[in-house]
Amino acid sequence: MAEHIQVTRSLFDEVMVPNYAPANMIPVKGEGSRVWDQEGLEYVDFAGGIAVSSLGHCHPALVSALKSQADKLWHLSNVLTNEPALRLASKLVQHTFADKVFFANSGAEANEAAFKLARRWALDVHGEAKQEIISFSKSFHGRTFFTVTVGGQASYSDGFGPKPGAVMHAEFNNLDSVKALISDRTCAVVLEPIQGEGGIIPATQEFLQGIRELCDQHNALLVMDEVQTGVGRTGKLFAYMNYNVQPDILTSAKSLGGGFPIGAMLTTDAFAKHLKVGTHGSTYGGNPLGCAVAEAVLDTVNTPEVLDGVVAKERLFRQRLEAINETYQVFSEVRGKGMLLGAVLNERYQGRARDFLLAAADHRLMALVAGANVVRFAPSLVITEQDIHDGMDRFEQAVAQVVNAG
Known part of the structure; x- marks a missing residue:
C-alpha cells in the first residue's frame, strides 16, 4: 500500500532544491481561469502559468485529447514517428511560413535547437568564421547554458x-546598436517580438523590418523566439504576423501545449536540411501525448472567434487598468499586445512590482512580474469577461493596499 504523505508548503523546503521560492498556498484544482488551493479558497488566474495555460485549466478539448491518447500510445522514441506528431506538424506548416518542424519539450529546448541549426547552417554553407550570434540585452531564451548565454541577463548565466x-x-529597438555589431561573421540575430522577462517591450515595426533587412544584407538568419508570444497570445497565431516580417527560424512552446510540456522549432526547407540524421535529437520530443494535446490547442486557438476575442479582451484589460490608474496613479503606461500585458510602475513606485504581486495574492488574484518595475498579465486566451472584471476588482484592492501602505 502506498505511503500517505502529508503535503504542506513546508515539505517543499525539506525535499526540493531551493532555487524557487513558491507562494505559501498550494493549488489543487483549476477550472477555466479559476484555481482552488488546499483550503478551498478560490483565486482568479491572470498569470496563466507564465503564459502557458492558453485555454485555462482543464479545458474540455484538451482533457479529451489527453484521455483519448492516453489509451492509445504514450511514447515510442524517435526511431519511429507517430500520428499526432505528423498531424500537428502538418497544421503548423499549413498555418505559418514554415516547411519543417522539430519537436522538443520546452522553449529552452526549442531555442537550443534553433541556435544549433543556425550555427550548423553557417558552418556548412559559409565556413567556420561565420558563427557569431547577436541577441539583445534584457532578452530571455531559456535556462540551458547555451540559451541562457544568448539571453541578455548576465545574472542568469554568471x-x-x-x-x-x-x-x-x-x-x-535600437537598430544602430545592431549595425555596430553585425558583420559577415554573424550567423544569426535572435529576438523576441515582445520581450517578455525584459518587461513586456514590443519591437517597433521599423526595428523588426530593419533587422530583417540587415540579416539579408549579411547572410544571417533571423530567429524569432515566440515561446511567450506564440499560439494566439497577441491575437494572431504568431506575433510575427502582426509585423508582416518573416523569420527564418521560429520557436514555440508555452501556449502551444496549454499546460502540457511541448516545444517546437519551425523553419524552411533551405535551413532544415542542415539538421541531417543524427545531428540533433530529443528523447521525448514529439511524443504522442504532447502532440495530441498541442493539436487540440492549435485547433481551438486558431479560429477567428478565439483570436478576435483576444483583441477584445485586451481592450477590456486596458480599460480596467486605466480606470484603476486614474484613481491610484501608480502606472506610467501599459505595454504589450493581446493577453500579454505589462503595467509599468511610475517613478513613485520604482522597483516595487513584487509588492503588487504579493498584494494581489492577498486578494486571491494570481499575477506575474516582468522585472522589478512591471506587473505582468498573461491569462487564458479564452478568459471570460466576468473573470476579467472579478480579477480586476481584486487587483484594484491590491493596488489600494500597496498605495495606502505607503
Whole structure:
C-alpha cells in the first residue's frame, strides 16, 4: 500500500532544491481561469502559468485529447514517428511560413535547437568564421547554458564557469546598436517580438523590418523566439504576423501545449536540411501525448472567434487598468499586445512590482512580474469577461493596499 504523505508548503523546503521560492498556498484544482488551493479558497488566474495555460485549466478539448491518447500510445522514441506528431506538424506548416518542424519539450529546448541549426547552417554553407550570434540585452531564451548565454541577463548565466562563445548583445529597438555589431561573421540575430522577462517591450515595426533587412544584407538568419508570444497570445497565431516580417527560424512552446510540456522549432526547407540524421535529437520530443494535446490547442486557438476575442479582451484589460490608474496613479503606461500585458510602475513606485504581486495574492488574484518595475498579465486566451472584471476588482484592492501602505 502506498505511503500517505502529508503535503504542506513546508515539505517543499525539506525535499526540493531551493532555487524557487513558491507562494505559501498550494493549488489543487483549476477550472477555466479559476484555481482552488488546499483550503478551498478560490483565486482568479491572470498569470496563466507564465503564459502557458492558453485555454485555462482543464479545458474540455484538451482533457479529451489527453484521455483519448492516453489509451492509445504514450511514447515510442524517435526511431519511429507517430500520428499526432505528423498531424500537428502538418497544421503548423499549413498555418505559418514554415516547411519543417522539430519537436522538443520546452522553449529552452526549442531555442537550443534553433541556435544549433543556425550555427550548423553557417558552418556548412559559409565556413567556420561565420558563427557569431547577436541577441539583445534584457532578452530571455531559456535556462540551458547555451540559451541562457544568448539571453541578455548576465545574472542568469554568471557563476557557472566558462560560457559558450561568439555571443554578443545589442540594445532592443535600437537598430544602430545592431549595425555596430553585425558583420559577415554573424550567423544569426535572435529576438523576441515582445520581450517578455525584459518587461513586456514590443519591437517597433521599423526595428523588426530593419533587422530583417540587415540579416539579408549579411547572410544571417533571423530567429524569432515566440515561446511567450506564440499560439494566439497577441491575437494572431504568431506575433510575427502582426509585423508582416518573416523569420527564418521560429520557436514555440508555452501556449502551444496549454499546460502540457511541448516545444517546437519551425523553419524552411533551405535551413532544415542542415539538421541531417543524427545531428540533433530529443528523447521525448514529439511524443504522442504532447502532440495530441498541442493539436487540440492549435485547433481551438486558431479560429477567428478565439483570436478576435483576444483583441477584445485586451481592450477590456486596458480599460480596467486605466480606470484603476486614474484613481491610484501608480502606472506610467501599459505595454504589450493581446493577453500579454505589462503595467509599468511610475517613478513613485520604482522597483516595487513584487509588492503588487504579493498584494494581489492577498486578494486571491494570481499575477506575474516582468522585472522589478512591471506587473505582468498573461491569462487564458479564452478568459471570460466576468473573470476579467472579478480579477480586476481584486487587483484594484491590491493596488489600494500597496498605495495606502505607503
